[in-house]
Amino acid sequence: IAGIVNGDPGVAEELRAKLLASYYDANELVKVLSLYHRNTLGRPISFKGRRWMRIFCERILKPDHQKVVVVKAVQVGISEVFLAEALLYAANYGLQVLWTMPDFDSRSKFVKTRVDELFKKCPYYQERLDEGDGVNSEKMKKLGNGIINFAGSKSEGDLTSQPADIRYHDEYDLSDHDLLRRAVGRTKASEVKRVRWISNPTVPDYGSDLLWQKSNQQEWTVDCPGCGTSQVMDWFRHVVKPVREDSSEYVLRDSEWRSGSYRDIRLICPECNGTLPRFKGGEWVPCNPASPLQGYRITALMSPTVTVEELWEEFQEAMQDPAVMEVFIRDVLGEPYISGSQQIQERDIEEVIGDYKFKTHSEIASVAGCDVGDKTGHFMSIARPGVKRQVMEFFRASDFKEIKEKVLAHNVKCLVIDSEPQSEKARELRAELKGKCEVWLCKYIGQKGGGEESLSDVKKDWSTGYITVKRNAVIGMQRYEITQRKVTYPSNTKTVERGNVVNHMRALVKVFDKNSGRYYYINRGPEHFAHSDIYCAMANRLYKGANFHEIEEPADVSKMISRDPPLVMDKTLGMLLGYDPSKDTKTDTGRKIIWVDQRDFKGSDRYRSDAVTMGRFNKPSWGGFGE
Numbered sequence: 001i002a003g004i005v006n007g008d009p010g011v012a013e014e015l016r017a018k019l020l021a022s023y024y025d026a027n028e029l030v031k032v033l034s035l036y037h038r039n040t041l042g043r044p045i046s047f048k049g050r051r052w053m054r055i056f057c058e059r060i061l062k063p064d065h066q067k068v069v070v071v072k073a074v075q076v077g078i079s080e081v082f083l084a085e086a087l088l089y090a091a092n093y094g095l096q097v098l099w100t101m102p103d104f105d106s107r108s109k110f111v112k113t114r115v116d117e118l119f120k121k122c123p124y125y126q127e128r129l130d131e132g133d134g135v136n137s138e139k140m141k142k143l144g145n146g147i148i149n150f151a152g153s154k155s156e157g158d159l160t161s162q163p164a165d166i167r168y169h170d171e172y173d174l175s176d177h178d179l180l181r182r183a184v185g186r187t188k189a190s191e192v193k194r195v196r197w198i199s200n201p202t203v204p205d206y207g208s209d210l211l212w213q214k215s216n217q218q219e220w221t222v223d224c225p226g227c228g229t230s231q232v233m234d235w236f237r238h239v240v241k242p243v244r245e246d247s248s249e250y251v252l253r254d255s256e257w258r259s260g261s262y263r264d265i266r267l268i269c270p271e272c273n274g275t276l277p278r279f280k281g282g283e284w285v286p287c288n289p290a291s292p293l294q295g296y297r298i299t300a301l302m303s304p305t306v307t308v309e310e311l312w313e314e315f316q317e318a319m320q321d322p323a324v325m326e327v328f329i330r331d332v333l334g335e336p337y338i339s340g341s342q343q344i345q346e347r348d349i350e351e352v353i354g355d356y357k358f359k360t361h362s363e364i365a366s367v368a369g370c371d372v373g374d375k376t377g378h379f380m381s382i383a384r385p386g387v388k389r390q391v392m393e394f395f396r397a398s399d400f401k402e403i404k405e406k407v408l409a410h411n412v413k414c415l416v417i418d419s420e421p422q423s424e425k426a427r428e429l430r431a432e433l434k435g436k437c438e439v440w441l442c443k444y445i446g447q448k449g450g451g452e453e454s455l456s457d458v459k460k461d462w463s464t465g466y467i468t469v470k471r472n473a474v475i476g477m478q479r480y481e482i483t484q485r486k487v488t489y490p491s492n493t494k495t496v497e498r499g500n501v502v503n504h505m506r507a508l509v510k511v512f513d514k515n516s517g518r519y520y521y522i523n524r525g526p527e528h529f530a531h532s533d534i535y536c537a538m539a540n541r542l543y544k545g546a547n548f549h550e551i552e553e554p555a556d557v558s559k560m561i562s563r564d565p566p567l568v569m570d571k572t573l574g575m576l577l578g579y580d581p582s583k584d585t586k587t588d589t590g591r592k593i594i595w596v597d598q599r600d601f602k603g604s605d606r607y608r609s610d611a612v613t614m615g616r617f618n619k620p621s622w623g624g625f626g627e
Contacts, residue, residue, distance in 0.1 A: 029058075030054060032084050036124035037080065038118060042121045045077065048304065050279075050302075050303075052282060059284075059294075060081070065194075065294050066193065066194055066292075067292070067293050068293075068296070069215050069293065069296075070298065071295070071296070071334055072334050073299050073333065075303070075306075076302065076303045082168055082198055083115070083118070086168055087128075090143040090148050091143035095192060096147055096149075096190070097146065097168070099149070101150070101151075101170055101171060102154075106152070106171065107152045110170070129141065129143055138150065154176045165190040166194035167196070168198065169198065170198050172199035172208050172211075173206065197211055201334060203509050204336045204524075205336075205525075206336070211293065214291060214295075215294060215295025216289050216292075216293065218295055219297055220297075220298070220302055221284075222276060222278070224271065224276055226271075226272040226273075226274025226275075227274065229269070229271050238268055238269070240312075240315065250315070253267075254267075267301070267308070284296070314328055315328060322341070327512060338509060342510045343506050343507075343508065343509045344479060348482050348483055349493065352489055353494070356491060357490050358393045358394070362392060362410045363411055365385070366382055366392065367384075367389075367412060367543050368380055368410065368535075369381045369532045369535025370397075370532055371528045371529070371531040372418040372420070372421065378402075379397075379529050381536035382406070382412065382536065383487075383540065385414075385543045386540075387567075387577060388485075388487065389486065389488075391487065391488065391493075393406075394529055400426075403429060404433065412437050414437065414438045414543040415438070416440045416536070416538045419466060423441065426441050438542070439465060440466070441465050441466050441467065442535055444474075445468055471521065472519070472521060475534060477538075478530070482505075487537070497529070500526070500529060501529045504525075504527045505527075509522055566591065567591050567593050569596070570597070
C-alpha cells in the first residue's frame, strides 16, 4: 500500500497480479469497513445484527463473484459496501473503476454527498487521494495508481471514453440500459472484468429483476427455533395476514402486540406459530445454484436499524393508497411491483378495436408516425385524422425507401418521425417529401420524470423540421386516448406482427418516483409500435386542419372531463368530420363547439387571440391557429 501511495508502479503491478491469482484476504473488505470506512453519519460500519452483510463482504472479493446483482430495499447499508469495495480496488490494487448513476444530477449528488464527504471524514481514503490537477473532480478520483470514473448513464461519452477493470451500475433500474450496454466494451481489454448491478427493483421482468431471474437467486434464510425449518423472512408470510382470503386488508400475525408495547412486533412462523429470529444465525441460500451470476436480495426486515413497528405503520398507510403500496413493496420489501393502472391493459386495447381491417393504402388524407429502429426495421402507425383518430395500418418498414412508399400510398399529409438514431436519413426523407407531406423530426426530452410535463412544453422549429416534446407528456397523451376511447384500431390489431403491436403498447409502464413525487415511464421490452402510435397521435394534432386543445393524461379523469374547455373548430373541418355547423353545438363526447370560419381571419394573430378568448383556454393550443 505504501508503494502505491508513493506511486511505485512495480508494487501496483504486484498487487494486481495477486488479485488476479486470487491471493486475497477474505477479511480485507470487512477490515476496511469496520476500521476505516465511515457512513454518511461519520460512523464506522457495524456488523452487529448484520451477519448477512459480513458473509457478503467475505464473498464479494472471491473469483466466483465476477458478476453480482443486488436487488435491495432502501437504506440497508449495502451501497456503503460497494463504495468501499470500489475504493479498495482503486487504491490497493490500482484498478480502473467505472461507477454509473442514472444521470448527471444523480451523479453530482452522489459524488458530493457520499464520496466527497467520505474523503473528508475518513483519513484512510484521504491519504490515498491524489490531489493533483484534473484528477480529483466530480467525474474522477485518483487513488494511488487506480482511478474511479463517475458517469451518468445517459452520457455515451462518459461511458465509453475510459477503460475499466470493474463496473458498478448504481440505481440500475433508473438508468439508460441501452447506453450502459455500450460500456461493456470498456472492460474487454481488462483481465479482471468485474460487474456489479445495484438497484431498488421497479417492475417485474425489467432491469434488476430480469438480472435477478438469471442469477443464482440467493436469499437470506433463518432457522425457526421451534420447528427447525429454514425460512426466508417474508412480510406477507411472517408479519401480516389478510382479514379474509379475498381481502386486501391485513392484520398482524403477532396478535399479542399492542401499540406502545415495550417490544417490537414479532415475526411468526407459519409452521409452528413460534417466533422467527430476525438477527440470530442465518445463511445465504441460492435458489438457482447452477447460475454463474451471483444474485442477492436484501429487504428491510434484514436491517437492525428498522423496527417492524415502523414498517407496519408504513404498510397501514400503503393499504389506503396504491401509490404508497407501490413504494412499500419496492423500497421496503425489495420486490418488483406492477398494478393494472401502471400499464395499458389488453382489455383497454380491445375496447377501442373497430370492425374494420387494416388498409394498405388510402386516397383520403392521412397522418402517420414512425419510430426508427435498428436491425429490426422502422415501425409505422398510419391513421385518418380527426377528433377520434382512426388507425388504418401498423406497418414495419425495412428501410427509408419503404417509409416513403407507405407515406405516398396512404396520402399522408403529416408525418412525425423519430429524430434518432438516423437523423440524417430522416432529414433526407423530409426533403424528398417536401410539398407532398409535412415531416417533423421528433426529439424526446425528460426521460425520467422531473418538472411539470405537459403538451404545452412542445417546441417547434419549422426551419429545421425538429419538434421537441416531453416524453412523459406524450406517452400520457396516448394512454389518455386509449382509455378515453379517442382512438380506434383495426379489428386484426391483436394478431398483426404476431401480436407485437399489443405487446409493444403494454411494454411502457408507469412507475412512481418517490424522490420527485412524480411518475415516469420505463420500457419492459420492445416498444417501437407504441412510440410509432404516439408519433401518429402527435401528427394528428399537428395536421393543419385539426385544431385541438392540448390533451394530457389527468391524475383524475373526472376532473379532466369537467374542466374540458370548448372546442374551437373551423366550419369546413367540422363538416368533413360529420358535424352540421348550423345545428350541432356539442361534440359526440358532449364538449361544447364554438364554430369559426378560418377565412374570416386570414391567418392573422387576431385569429389565435380571438379563439383563445372565446374558448377560455388557459394556454394557446400548439397544433392549430395561426400556423
